[in-house]
Amino acid sequence: MRAAPALPPAHRRPEPASAAPTLGQYLRGRRAQLQPADVGLVADPGRRVTGLRREEVADLAGISREYYIRLEQGRHHQVSEQVLASLTRALCLDADAAAYFYRLALPAPPNARERPVAPVSELVHRLVEQWSDAPVYVLDRNQDILVANELAHALQPSFAVAGGNCVAAAFLAPPEGRGLESWRRTARAAVAALRFHGDPSDPRLQEIVGDLSVRDADFREMWASLEARPLTFGESPAFVDGFGFGEMPWQCLDVPGGHFLLVWLDPPGTFAAGAIAHLRRTLHARRNPGPALVRPGEAPTTPSRLVRADEFDDYLTRAAAAGTSAASAAAFQAAS
Numbered sequence: 599m600r601a602a603p604a605l606p607p608a609h610r611r612p613e614p615a616s617a618a619p620t621l622g623q624y625l626r627g628r629r630a631q632l633q634p635a636d637v638g639l640v641a642d643p644g645r646r647v648t649g650l651r652r653e654e655v656a657d658l659a660g661i662s663r664e665y666y667i668r669l670e671q672g673r674h675h676q677v678s679e680q681v682l683a684s685l686t687r688a689l690c691l692d693a694d695a696a697a698y699f700y701r702l703a704l705p706a707p708p709n710a711r712e713r714p715v716a717p718v719s720e721l722v723h724r725l726v727e728q729w730s731d732a733p734v735y736v737l738d739r740n741q742d743i744l745v746a747n748e749l750a751h752a753l754q755p756s757f758a759v760a761g762g763n764c765v766a767a768a769f770l771a772p773p774e775g776r777g778l779e780s781w782r783r784t785a786r787a788a789v790a791a792l793r794f795h796g797d798p799s800d801p802r803l804q805e806i807v808g809d810l811s812v813r814d815a816d817f818r819e820m821w822a823s824l825e826a827r828p829l830t831f832g833e834s835p836a837f838v839d840g841f842g843f844g845e846m847p848w849q850c851l852d853v854p855g856g857h858f859l860l861v862w863l864d865p866p867g868t869f870a871a872g873a874i875a876h877l878r879r880t881l882h883a884r885r886n887p888g889p890a891l892v893r894p895g896e897a898p899t900t901p902s903r904l905v906r907a908d909e910f911d912d913y914l915t916r917a918a919a920a921g922t923s924a925a926s927a928a929a930f931q932a933a934s
Contacts, residue, residue: 614808615821618798621677621702622670627824628689629655636690658688677703698794698826715856718744722853732874733758733862736853737829739795740802741765741788744857752877753836753846753862765792765806769814775835776816780845784834789817790825829858841876844869 619627630649634641637650637658656666661681668674682703686696718736726734726745733753735746741764743757750758757767768785775781796803810817829850836846847870851859864871 612812612818615811615818616798617796617800617804617807618702618793619824620672621674622672624699624702624824625655625666625670625685625689627822628691628695631823632690637688655685655688659684661685679704694794694827695825715739718857719855722857722859726859729861731878732864733877735860737764737850737858737860739797739856739858740800740806741792741829742802748881749874749877750862752881753838753874763806764788766810769810769817778835780833780835784832785816786820786823786825787827787829787832789820790827791829793821793824794826794828829860836873838873838876840880841873842869844873846870846873 629652632650634645634650634654637654639650639654652666652670653663656663659666659681661684669677679700682700686699689699691699715738722736723745726736726747729747730749733747733750735750735758736744738744743760743762743764745760746758746762754767756770757763765788768781768788771781771785776785792803792806798804807821811821831847831849833845833847835843837843847863847865847868849861849863851861853859862870862874864874
């Protein structure tokens with residue numbers, strides 16, 4: 599019986615990507631991304647090589663061509679830190695890429711590898727719940743959301759709940775959204791952070807990479823770029839129902855125990871400030887149907903809406919009756 603013909607390449611199901619490259623794969627990938635001009639070399643006329651040649655990297659690193667070939671082929675026992683430092687310079691790796699490169703080349707012994715991440719502490723749970731003026735959530739190293747406050751869920755209701763994953767959510771964007779430079783920037787940052795923070799032996803990382811690499815061409819391209827960068831800060835596009843679409847800045851903080859606290863910021867006068875204020879008012883209206891005004895000098899326990907101009911006369915009357923001066927009331931209006 600004749601074997602069934604192979605499917606054309608365009609119809610084959612992509613193979614799941616590996617959660618981590620070998621040292622040789624990383625060297626080949628980074629070598630292919632550099633052009634001669636990037637390292638001060640002049641390209642030969644008619645050059646057909648993609649990126650640098652092996653001998654060019656070896657010369658730049660000050661090691662023999664034969665030794666470098668053995669590194670790319672995986673025929674080495676242990677690489678010295680001196681050689682790694684030379685290769686870091688030759689491949690123009692920045693501090694984040696170099697840190698990842700060293701982890702690949704000098705893996706920790708089995709008894710010293712990362713322990714499973716502990717559950718989110720009760721203290722961090724309370725911190726997130728009480729942080730009522732900004733969207734906040736806690737992530738693990740695979741960018742799974744472990745804890746999220748009410749504003750975070752209001753900002754991103756499709757995934758900002760326990761069990762959602764930031765990387766997978768980025769690749770739910772429709773084709774028209776993926777044409778935006780801001781989407782590509784955000785998606786690349788999420789993928790680079792997944793590589794930087796992830797433990798290649800973690801089944802959850804393998805599941806995320808395997809699933810997305812099979813079903814999403816953009817993810818495959820970004821994962822194959824070998825970028826590795828930590829979660830620090832950035833801006834991401836966001837659609838806020840009832841308010842609009844714009845850029846939202848965020849800051850990521852390390853939490854002891856292997857977690858990350860991501861806070862969405864609202865600098866004054868920005869789209870983010872208006873969007874988060876809108877979400878606060880929306881949540882307040884759901885919890886407290888009907889008008890609810892804030893008295894001057896009183897710190898509300900929950901976010902409240904601003905006093906409208908047509909309500910101010912009535913507000914001033916009630917404030918005066920409560921013993922609050924007109925000057926304080928006027929200052930409150932200006933602050934609003």
